[in-house]
Amino acid sequence: MECKDRNCPEHGELSTRGAVLDGLVVSDKMQGTVIVERERLVKVKKYDRYSRRTSRIPAHNPPCVNARQGDRVRIMECRKISKTVNFVVVEKTGSKEAQKPTAEPEVKPKKTTVKTVKKKAKRTAKKEAENG
Numbered sequence: 547m548e549c550k551d552r553n554c555p556e557h558g559e560l561s562t563r564g565a566v567l568d569g570l571v572v573s574d575k576m577q578g579t580v581i582v583e584r585e586r587l588v589k590v591k592k593y594d595r596y597s598r599r600t601s602r603i604p605a606h607n608p609p610c611v612n613a614r615q616g617d618r619v620r621i622m623e624c625r626k627i628s629k630t631v632n633f634v635v636v637e638k639t640g641s642k643e644a645q646k647p648t649a650e651p652e653v654k655p656k657k658t659t660v661k662t663v664k665k666k667a668k669r670t671a672k673k674e675a676e677n678g
């Protein structure tokens with residue numbers, strides 16, 4: 547596809563520098579911009595488990611990349627393109643479905659989240675109260 551986007555890092559004049567991040571496209575509703583979500587794990591000392599934190603980054607989506615919702619993408623930092631956009635999508639690294647069979651060995655969080663641990667603690671506390 548011919549790309550006439552001047553804010554395209556490959557075919558336009560946009561230069562990139564700084565951070566290079568990977569994430570998942572969670573919204574493609576805007577014109578030429580997508581929302582990329584990144585997940586990180588934060589250790590919760592009290593429960594010795596990990597809690598998920600997400601951050602959302604608006605990124606410019608040039609027509610030659612054309613990332614859609616559910617795509618895994620790599621984004622690179624660039625100059626500010628608008629009030630909120632200072633990242634640009636440079637490539638798709640796969641879609642959500644396609645990644646399942648060849649998933650990279652990531653650090654996977656244990657199934658027990660802080661929420662469930664809290665619930666459990668509450669339950670046991672209640673039991674103890676009942677037992678005397």
Ligand SMILES: [Zn+2]
Pocket residue numbers: 549550551554555556557558608609610611
């Ligand atoms: Zn392009």
